Amino acid sequence: MVSLAIAFAAGLAACGTSSSESSAPTQLTITTKTGSADSVLVPGDAFLECGGPEGPKATGFLGQNADAACAAVEQGVLTEVTKSQISGRLCSQIYGGPQAARVKGTADGKKVDLSVTRTDGCGIGDWTLLEPLLGAPDRTGDVPKGKPVSSTTTTTAGPTTYTVQRGDTLTSIAKRFGVRVTDLLGANTFANPDNLTEGQTVTIPKVTPPTLLVTRDPTEPNQLDFELTGALSGELVTFTITSPSGSFTGPAHAVASDGTASATYDTAGATGTFTVAANGSQGTTAQTTFQVSAG
Numbered sequence: 001m002v003s004l005a006i007a008f009a010a011g012l013a014a015c016g017t018s019s020s021e022s023s024a025p026t027q028l029t030i031t032t033k034t035g036s037a038d039s040v041l042v043p044g045d046a047f048l049e050c051g052g053p054e055g056p057k058a059t060g061f062l063g064q065n066a067d068a069a070c071a072a073v074e075q076g077v078l079t080e081v082t083k084s085q086i087s088g089r090l091c092s093q094i095y096g097g098p099q100a101a102r103v104k105g106t107a108d109g110k111k112v113d114l115s116v117t118r119t120d121g122c123g124i125g126d127w128t129l130l131e132p133l134l135g136a137p138d139r140t141g142d143v144p145k146g147k148p149v150s151s152t153t154t155t156t157a158g159p160t161t162y163t164v165q166r167g168d169t170l171t172s173i174a175k176r177f178g179v180r181v182t183d184l185l186g187a188n189t190f191a192n193p194d195n196l197t198e199g200q201t202v203t204i205p206k207v208t209p210p211t212l213l214v215t216r217d218p219t220e221p222n223q224l225d226f227e228l229t230g231a232l233s234g235e236l237v238t239f240t241i242t243s244p245s246g247s248f249t250g251p252a253h254a255v256a257s258d259g260t261a262s263a264t265y266d267t268a269g270a271t272g273t274f275t276v277a278a279n280g281s282q283g284t285t286a287q288t289t290f291q292v293s294a295g
Contacts, residue, residue: 024051024106024108024109025049025050025051025052026048026049026050026051026070026073026105026106026107026108027047027048027049027105027106028047028048028049028073028103028104028105028106028107028112028133029045029046029047029103029104029105030045030046030047030048030060030062030101030102030103030104030133030134031043031044031045031101031102032044032045032061032099032100032101032102032134032135032139033098033099033100033101034099034135034136034137034138034139035099035138035139041098041099041100042139044060044061044135044139045060045061046058046059046060046061046062046063047059047060047062048062048066048069048070048073048133049066050066050069050070050073050074051070056069056070061135061139062133062135062273064244064271064272064273065132065135065244065272065273067244068132068242068244068273068275069132069133071132072130072132072133073107073133077129077130077132077133078103078107078112078114078130080129081114081116081126081129081130082112082114084122084125084126085114085122085126089122090176091120091121091122091123092120092121092122092176092177093120093121094120094121094124095118095119095120096118096119096120096121096123096124096127096137097118097137097138098117098118098119099117099118099127099137099138100115100116100117100118101115101116101117101127101130101134102114102115102116103115103130103133103134116130116134118137121176121177128287131275131287131289132242132275135273135289136288136289136290139289139290139291160203160204161201161202161203161204162176162177162201162202162204163199163200163201163202164196164197164198164199164200164201164202165198166198168196168198169194169196170184170185170190170193170194170196173202173204174283177204179204179205180232180282180283180284181282181283182232182282182283183205184202184203184204184205186205187203187204187205188202188203209230209286210228210229210230210231210278210280210284210285210286211228211229211230211286212226212227212228212276212277212278212286212287212288213226213227213228213229213288214226214227214274214276214288214290215227216292222266222267222268222269223264223265223266223267224241224264224265224266224267224274224276224292225262225263225264226239226262226263226264226265226276226278227260227261227262228255228260228261228262228278228284228286229259229260230259230284230286231255231259231260231261231278231280231284232255232259232280232282232284233255233256233257233258233259234254234255235254235255235261235280235281235282235284236252236253236254236255236280236281237252237253237254237255237261237278237279237280237281237284238250238251238252238253238278238279239253239263239265239276239277239278240276240277240279241265241274241275241276242274242275242276242277243267243270243272243273243274243275244270244271244272244273245270248265250263250265252281255280255284261278267292270292271292271293271294272291272292273289273290273291274289274290274291274292275287275288275289276288276289
C-alpha cells in the first residue's frame with residue numbers, strides 16, 4: 001500500500017485573514033529515491049519556492065524545472081493526491097517499483113507532509129500526478145545522446161475480476177486498473193455496457209501496457225524521436241511535450257497496423273526536464289520524463 005503521512009492545517013476563517021497570510025509563498029523540501037527496479041536507488045533532494053518576490057526558484061534536481069513544478073502546485077496536484085490518499089480508495093496490486101518520495105513544507109499557507117511509494121496502482125498514479133515535483137521514478141541522471149529512456153503511465157491489469165460498485169462506469173473501471181475501455185469490451189459480454197449493475201462481475205484482462213520510447217538523435221543533438229508502441233491500429237495519437245520553456249501539442253498521428261506511431265521534436269537547444277505524453281483517441285496513454293543536457 002502507499003505509505004502516507006499527511007498534515008494539512010485547517011484553513012483560516014475568511015474573517016480576519018491578513019493579505020500577507022493568504023499570499024504566503026509555497027516552500028517545499030522534496031526527497032526521492034529513484035532508479036530502475038533492479039538497481040541501487042539513487043537519493044535526490046530539491047527545494048522549491050513558488051509565489052515569492054523573485055518568482056519560482058528551485059535547487060537540486062528541480063534546479064532547471066522550477067516553473068513547471070510551481071505550475072503543478074498551482075494546479076492543485078498536492079491537494080488532489082492528498083484527498084485521494086485519505087479517501088479510502090481501492091488500490092490494484094500492481095508493483096511499480098521500489099521508488100519512494102516525500103514532500104514536506106507549506107503550500108498556500110497549509111502544511112504539507114506527503115509520502116508516495118510505487119508499490120501498488122495507487123502509488124503509481126500518485127507519482128504520475130506529482131512527477132513535475134518528483135521527476136521520473138527511474139531517474140539516474142542526464143540521458144546521453146542516442147540512449148533511450150521510457151516509462152509509462154499505464155500498467156498491466158490488476159485482479160482477474162472486479163465487482164462493480166455503485167456509480168462505476170466502464171471508463172472509471174478502465175482508469176482504475178490501467179486498461180482501455182476497448183480492452184474491457186473485448187474481455188466481457190455486457191448486456192448494456194453503458195449501464196452496469198452493482199454487484200456485476202467484470203473481467204480485467206491481462207494486457208501489455210503501451211510504451212513510449214524517446215531517443216535523442218546522435219547526429220541531430222536538438223532532435224528527439226518519439227515512438228509509441230502498443231496502441232490500437234487506426235487510433236489517432238497526439239504527443240504533448242512539456243519543457244522548461246512551455247508546452248506544445250503536435251498534430252495527430254495515425255497508428256499503424258502494428259500498433260506503433262512516431263514523431264520528432266526539435267528542442268531548439270533547450271535543456272532541463274522534458275515530459276512527453278502520448279494520448280490516443282481510443283484511450284491509449286503513455287508518458288515519460290527525462291533530462292536533456294547541453295551538447
